[in-house]
Amino acid sequence: MKVAVQGCCHGKLDEIYEQIKSFEEKKDIKVDLLLIGGDFQAIRNQHDLQCMAVPDKYKALGGFHRYYEGEKVAPILTIVIGGNHEASNYMWELYHRGWLAPNIYYLGAAGCVRFNGLRIVGSSGIYNKAHYHIGHFERIPYDRSSIRSIYHTRAYDILKLSLLSTSSLPIDVFMSHDWPNTIEQHGDIERLLKQKPWFRKDLDKGELGSPPLMKLLMSLKPKRWFSAHMHVKFRAVVRHEHDSTDNKQLEEYHTQQKNGSSSEPTKESEFSETQFLALDKCGEYRLSLEILDIEPAIASSHHDGLSYDTDWLAISRALHPNLSLLSTATRLPTPAVLSSKLKKEMKWVVENIGTHKRISDVQQFCRTAPGEGRSENAAWNGQPLWYTNPQTEAFCEMLKIENKVNPPPTEESVLGTPLRKQI
Numbered sequence: 001m002k003v004a005v006q007g008c009c010h011g012k013l014d015e016i017y018e019q020i021k022s023f024e025e026k027k028d029i030k031v032d033l034l035l036i037g038g039d040f041q042a043i044r045n046q047h048d049l050q051c052m053a054v055p056d057k058y059k060a061l062g063g064f065h066r067y068y069e070g071e072k073v074a075p076i077l078t079i080v081i082g083g084n085h086e087a088s089n090y091m092w093e094l095y096h097r098g099w100l101a102p103n104i105y106y107l108g109a110a111g112c113v114r115f116n117g118l119r120i121v122g123s124s125g126i127y128n129k130a131h132y133h134i135g136h137f138e139r140i141p142y143d144r145s146s147i148r149s150i151y152h153t154r155a156y157d158i159l160k161l162s163l164l165s166t167s168s169l170p171i172d173v174f175m176s177h178d179w180p181n182t183i184e185q186h187g188d189i190e191r192l193l194k195q196k197p198w199f200r201k202d203l204d205k206g207e208l209g210s211p212p213l214m215k216l217l218m219s220l221k222p223k224r225w226f227s228a229h230m231h232v233k234f235r236a237v238v239r240h241e242h243d244s245t246d247n248k249q250l251e252e253y254h255t256q257q258k259n260g261s262s263s264e265p266t267k268e269s270e271f272s273e274t275q276f277l278a279l280d281k282c283g284e285y286r287l288s289l290e291i292l293d294i295e296p297a298i299a300s301s302h303h304d305g306l307s308y309d310t311d312w313l314a315i316s317r318a319l320h321p322n323l324s325l326l327s328t329a330t331r332l333p334t335p336a337v338l339s340s341k342l343k344k345e346m347k348w349v350v351e352n353i354g355t356h357k358r359i360s361d362v363q364q365f366c367r368t369a370p371g372e373g374r375s376e377n378a379a380w381n382g383q384p385l386w387y388t389n390p391q392t393e394a395f396c397e398m399l400k401i402e403n404k405v406n407p408p409p410t411e412e413s414v415l416g417t418p419l420r421k422q423i
């Protein structure tokens, strides 16, 4: 299938869809899917702007709100991860994942989905070791510190990703905003330094990019990895050694029927390398968009769009008790404890949800905050109210887990009604 991959978006959806359209006309092709690597800027209104960490001169509404309001509709199914310039209040509303606008799906802080057999994984945010081990404590109104820490990747979410099994169903695509640390060693580093000489200091110290992401790259061995953030196009190839013990510790909890897969499991040896591609940000003369032919490693009999990944649902249930909302370090279970938990949760998911659940059967886009041009009573320093998002409720209800993210504060409250947090 034809997959368009975009680096940072910075609110320029119109330009991206326009670029794809002209490419489609020129090449007489149809793009099936668009992947966007963060700094997406899902700004619904002026209040959301106050929740985005960016110097005042860059505080622009952008084009997203027209898609949110329904004035425009995304012409291609678009899958999005978060970066470090986001309407962080809206991304938190959909921490578990959800439709930001019709046909625009956010993978959440971390997540895995299937699209017509393609297994797509995403990790939002950027790495900062000061906040890596703490919980998701940031709440509206954000201060100067929490407006930044909110987009720092957490060990909790990385642990969930590390538990994805790849032995019988490989990962076709991994998306991250930040680059995996030391990825530059696997590509043309001299060329990179010619384009970005000021990277040398960080590279020499081994401090460019995210160390946990490189660990994931080495353990999950996805076929392709797409990143953004550094504002430069860069390719690399990571060759993996074949180790038959890879992924063994958690493998046992997986059922044989891998969610509608129609062919035999593919041998690990066929996935000996990860092709890494970083793209530039959106803008004239920038190498920000690439259109690729990508087929799933294992063909699927399901061609009905986006569906949940069974593994991910089991992992989400198993680790939900450890989802912390505190600013202290999070205690995470050991692999031994997780192994038996995951086995149990996989059984629960297969029995209660099944191995192929369409996302649109559970989560449908709905507006919570008003769009631009409609006002709400701004709280505190111009930051918005917070909302119980029905998509988060629906996801939690499917998994029979508590909505810790934005639970309705009172029994009488109506879903989607603006609610000021009780403090």
Ligand code: 5GP
Pocket: 008, 039, 084, 085, 196, 198, 199, 202, 207, 208, 209, 229, 230, 231
């Ligand atoms: P953003 O658009 O997210 O504000 O910032 C991206 C800019 O910061 C790009 O120009 C990118 O090259 C630079 N950048 C991002 N991460 C690093 C890093 O770890 N070290 C250096 N030297 N520059 C970085």
Ligand code: MN
Pocket: 008, 039, 083, 084, 085, 177, 229, 230
């Ligand atoms: Mn960025």
